[in-house]
Structures are given as C-alpha cells and as structure tokens.
Amino acid sequence: MKLIAKIIKNFFSGIWSFIDRKIIVPITRLVISSTKKFDTSGKMMENWLSKTNTLLFISLFFAVGLFIVIDQKIITFSESSAEVLKNQEVKVIYNEEAYVIEGVPETVDITLIGRRADLMFAKQSSIHDVSIDLTGLKPGTHKVNVTYKQAMQSIDYKVNPSVATVVIYPKISEIRTLAIDLLNQDSLSSKLVIDEVNIANDKVIIKGAEHKLKEVATVKALIDIRNLIKQEEGTTTLKDIPLRAYNNKGEIVDVEIVPDKMTAEIKITSPSKELPIKVIPQGVMGFGKAISAIDINETKVMVYGSEEVLASLNYVPLVIDVNGLKENRQYKMELSKPVGTKSMNVNNVTVNVSVDNAVDKQIDNIQIEYRNLNEIYTVQGLSKEDVVVVVGLKGVQSVLDQIENKDVTAYLDLKGYGEGEHEVEVKVEGTDVKVQYIAKTKKVRIKIIKAN
Numbered sequence: 001m002k003l004i005a006k007i008i009k010n011f012f013s014g015i016w017s018f019i020d021r022k023i024i025v026p027i028t029r030l031v032i033s034s035t036k037k038f039d040t041s042g043k044m045m046e047n048w049l050s051k052t053n054t055l056l057f058i059s060l061f062f063a064v065g066l067f068i069v070i071d072q073k074i075i076t077f078s079e080s081s082a083e084v085l086k087n088q089e090v091k092v093i094y095n096e097e098a099y100v101i102e103g104v105p106e107t108v109d110i111t112l113i114g115r116r117a118d119l120m121f122a123k124q125s126s127i128h129d130v131s132i133d134l135t136g137l138k139p140g141t142h143k144v145n146v147t148y149k150q151a152m153q154s155i156d157y158k159v160n161p162s163v164a165t166v167v168i169y170p171k172i173s174e175i176r177t178l179a180i181d182l183l184n185q186d187s188l189s190s191k192l193v194i195d196e197v198n199i200a201n202d203k204v205i206i207k208g209a210e211h212k213l214k215e216v217a218t219v220k221a222l223i224d225i226r227n228l229i230k231q232e233e234g235t236t237t238l239k240d241i242p243l244r245a246y247n248n249k250g251e252i253v254d255v256e257i258v259p260d261k262m263t264a265e266i267k268i269t270s271p272s273k274e275l276p277i278k279v280i281p282q283g284v285m286g287f288g289k290a291i292s293a294i295d296i297n298e299t300k301v302m303v304y305g306s307e308e309v310l311a312s313l314n315y316v317p318l319v320i321d322v323n324g325l326k327e328n329r330q331y332k333m334e335l336s337k338p339v340g341t342k343s344m345n346v347n348n349v350t351v352n353v354s355v356d357n358a359v360d361k362q363i364d365n366i367q368i369e370y371r372n373l374n375e376i377y378t379v380q381g382l383s384k385e386d387v388v389v390v391v392g393l394k395g396v397q398s399v400l401d402q403i404e405n406k407d408v409t410a411y412l413d414l415k416g417y418g419e420g421e422h423e424v425e426v427k428v429e430g431t432d433v434k435v436q437y438i439a440k441t442k443k444v445r446i447k448i449i450k451a452n
Contacts, residue, residue, distance in 0.1 A: 081113075081115070082111055082112065082119075083111070083112045084110070084111050085111075086109050087107040088107055088109070088110055089106070090108055090146065091130065091131045091132070092132050093132070098170070098171055099139065099171055100171045100208050100209045101134065101168055103164060103165050103166045105164055110148055110159055110160075112155050113155060113156040113157070113158070114155030114156060115155075119155060129148070130159065131146075131147055132146055132147070134166065137168055139169055139170050140167070140168060141165065141168075142165070142168065143164070143166075144163070145162065146161065146164055169208075169209035169210070170209075171208060171209070172210055173205050175205055176204055176206055176219045177203060178199065178202045178204050178219055178243070179218050179219065179221070180220065181220040183223065183224045184224055185225055188225050188228075188231060188268075190342045190343035191270050191272075192231060192268050193271060193342065194225075194266060194268060195267045195268065195307075196267040197266050197267070199241075199262055199263070200263055201262075204219055204259065205258040206245060206255045206256065206258075212255050215247045216247065218246050219243060219246075220243065220244055221264065222242050223238060223241055228266070232268065235268075236268065237265050238264050240263075241262045242260070242261060243257045243260055244257075245257060270304065271304065271310055272304045272310070273302070274300050274303075275300065275301055275314070275315050276300055277300065277318055278317050278433070279294050279296060279433060280317055280319045280320070281320055282319050282320065283325075285322055285323075286324050286325055286326030288357060288358055289325065289326050289357065290355070290356065290358035290394060290396045290434065290436070291353055291354070291395070291434040292355065292356040292399065292434070293354040294353055294433070295351070296318075296352075297351075298346045301316050301346040303338065303341050303343075304341065304342050304343040309338070309339075309340035310341070317336075318349065318351070328355055329353050330350065330351070331351040332349075359396070360394055361393040362391070362393070362440070363403070366391050366409070366410045366428075367410070368387055368388065368426065370411065370412050371411050371415075373415075373448075377417075377450060377451060379414070379446050380446065380447045381444065381445075381447075383445070385444070386444035387444075389426055389439060389441040389444070390440040390441065391428050391437055393430075393435050394436040395432075395436060399432060400435065402432070407430050408428065409429050409430065410428045411427055411429075412444070413427065414448070419448050419449060420448060421447045422448065425442065426442060427439065
C-alpha cells in the first residue's frame with residue numbers, strides 16, 4: 001500500500017516539476033521583463049502577477065486548455081472515417097422527347113471515406129449530384145455507370161449500386177378518350193347530387209413505350225368531391241384535376257399524359273320527390289282475425305336522389321310483421337331508404353294496427369294479366385277457365401264491402417317463358433293491404449306463340 005502511495009506521489013511530483021520548468025518559469029520571466037517597460041502604474045500588476053498562486057493558476061489554465069485543443073484537433077482531423085449518404089436521388093441525362101427509359105434506380109447510397117475534417121465539409125456541401133448519362137445511346141439494353149460529383153477531391157467514395165442496367169425505348173404517342181371518375185361522393189351533402197360534369201376536352205395524348213401504351217385500358221380525370229369549395233346547388237369550377245392511366249386490373253400505368261391536368265365544370269342539383277309511405281303487412285294473421293285499420297303518424301316522405309331513381313319510385317315501402325297477430329298492436333319502425341336514394345326527411349314512424357274478426361268474400365270473373373313476357377310473343381288461354389279466374393278475399397267486413405272487381409288483379413309472371421304450351425301459377429294482389437287475396441284457381445294452361 002505504501003509502495004502504491006509513493007508511486008502516485010512521484011507521478012504528480014514529476015508533473016508539477018514539468019509544469020514549473022516549462023510553463024511557470026518562462027511565463028514569470030516574460031511578465032517580469034514586460035513590466036520593466038511600464039511606469040510606476042504597472043507596479044501593482046507586477047506585484048499581483050509575482051504572487052506564486054496567481055502564476056500557478058494562470059499557467060495551469062493555459063496548459064489544460066492547450067492540451068484539450070491539441071488533443072481534440074489531433075483526434076478530429078487526423079483519423080480516417082466513413083459517412084453514408086442514404087437515398088440520394090439519381091438524375092438521368094437523356095433525350096426525354098424521343099425516348100423512354102426503364103431500370104434506373106430512383107435513389108442510391110454513397111459511402112464517403114476520408115479524414116473527419118474533410119467529411120464534415122463534404123457533408124455540409126450542397127453538391128451531391130448523382131447521375132447517369134445516356135447521351136448518344138440508342139434504343140436497347142445498356143449497362144451504365146452511376147457517377148457522383150465529388151464535393152472534395154481529398155475523399156474517396158463508393159456508390160451503391162454503382163452500375164445500372166437501363167433499357168431505352170422509342171417514345172410513341174396515342175390519342176385516348178378521357179373518362180371521369182368521381183371520388184369521395186359520400187362526402188357530398190345527402191340532399192345534393194352531381195347532375196353533370198363537363199370538361200374542356202375529352203381527348204388526351206398518352207406517351208411512352210409501345211408495350212406500356214398497350215397496357216392502358218382507360219385514362220381518367222379524378223374529381224375529388226372534397227375539393228369543392230362550397231356544397232350548394234349551382235355550377236362550380238374545379239381546376240388542376242389530376243389524370244391517371246389504368247390497366248384492366250385498375251392498376252396505374254406509368255405513362256406520360258398530355259395535358260396532365262384538367263379543368264371541369266360541375267353542376268350540382270338537389271332533386272327530390274314526395275312519396276307516400278305504403279305499409280305492407282307480412283305474415284298470416286291469427287286464426288279468424290284480420291286487419292281493420294292501419295294508422296301511421298307520417299303518411300308521406302320527401303326523398304332525395306338522382307332524377308332517374310326518383311322517376312322509378314311510386315312509394316316508400318314499410319313492411320310490418322303481422323304473423324299470428326290477434327289483437328291491436330303499435331309498431332315503432334325505421335324507414336329504409338329506397339335503393340339509389342341518398343336521403344329522406346322522415347326516418348322513423350309509428351304504426352298502429354287495429355284487429356277485428358275476419359270474414360270471407362269471393363269476386364268472380366277476374367281477367368288474367370300477363371307480365372314480363374318477351375315482346376316477340378303473345379299469349380292465348382287454352383280454355384275459358386284459363387283466361388278468367390275467381391279470387392277469394394279475407395278481411396274485416398267493413399273493409400271487404402269497399403272492394404270491387406277493379407281493385408283486384410290476377411296475373412301470370414312469364415319471365416323466361418318461350419314458345420309452346422305451359423302450365424303457370426296464378427298470382428293475385430289488390431289495392432288494399434288489409435285484405436288477404438287468395439287465387440281459387442291455382443294454375444292455368446296457356447300457349448305462347450310468336451307475334452305477327
């Protein structure tokens with residue numbers, strides 16, 4: 001233990017002796033010689049600097065500072081190191097009007113090797129040009145070098161990848177018809193519809209390699225409804241609409257489109273139609289019972305949608321389950337929007353169904369109608385019983401008293417039937433949903449022939 005203490009004491013004694021001989025003594029001599037040149041006012045400075053502690057701390061401060069600076073400079077500026085510049089964009093030099101190229105890497109990594117000082121300046125430089133020069137090369141496959149413009153000649157570099165296999169194709173062009181694709185239509189107000197979209201020109205030019213142009217199935221103008229400044233009725237203009245080319249699978253094909261953007265005028269309308277709510281009972285009533293009345297708190301609803309859809313609608317159906325019903329009941333129901341419509345001003349209704357004892361009634365001589373028959377055919381009944389049928393009614397007496405022949409329909413659904421004789425099921429329906437309609441004749445025989 002004493003030996004270790006002695007070694008440590010000798011070590012620090014040696015350091016102090018070195019500092020005293022090489023730093024304190026020279027600085028003291030310098031200060032003394034300098035103060036002799038000043039007048040009496042310099043005596044105070046001389047006395048202060050002549051103190052042992054003052055010179056000791058000044059010398060120590062300079063010694064430590066000089067050691068740190070030299071040490072750091074030596075480490076920083078003398079050691080070799082490496083830096084990697086990742087994802088450096090590759091520029092390609094070629095005739096863009098005449099050729100199309102494939103196989104060029106979009107980015108490369110550059111490894112810089114050299115002294116740290118040089119690497120520091122190289123990284124801070126704005127010059128990091130990576131390029132492939134295809135000047136003078138003809139269509140075909142070529143292996144070309146990826147070059148890097150060095151910021152400093154004192155460093156080495158490696159490019160990864162350093163070689164690219166590039167295919168050069170002649171650029172050709174075709175005229176295509178532009179289609180319109182409306183995006184994010186659900187973001188449009190439920191009471192509004194896009195009635196019409198007009199673009200300045202429905203023809204565009206696509207350019208690229210021949211095999212790429214063959215892949216193009218359609219070119220679309222992508223109109224994003226979210227870009228509308230205002231959602232209101234009227235005509236608005238959208239600019240800078242992007243164009244995209246797609247293949248048969250709906251994948252984007254990388255070709256040049258001229259122009260690459262389009263302007264469109266969009267007409268927005270708010271078509272609506274007031275429709276009655278038609279309650280449709282479904283199921284078999286309890287034994288001996290029938291519906292005497294159906295009351296609904298809302299009888300009509302305003303429906304919003306396209307003109308074409310609204311034109312095909314006559315009512316909004318509301319199906320209620322009456323299977324096994326034997327007494328009065330109240331239904332709280334949600335209205336379902338007809339297919340193709342966007343909005344309704346009524347979404348929930350309350351239906352009160354009244355029940356009473358059922359009676360039977362029969363209506364004779366109901367003429368059979370034919371539906372869904374191909375226009376090239378006509379129909380003949382094979383007998384009188386195959387043309388006119390009897391329909392049975394079941395309901396409350398007060399309701400049945402109001403039913404006449406014109407309120408009952410018997411028909412055959414002939415969809416898919418062709419020439420020849422057929423036995424077809426008879427279907428019946430009526431205007432009053434509170435009544436159950438029963439065909440007394442279940443099937444009839446008919447003959448279908450070609451019309452003259």
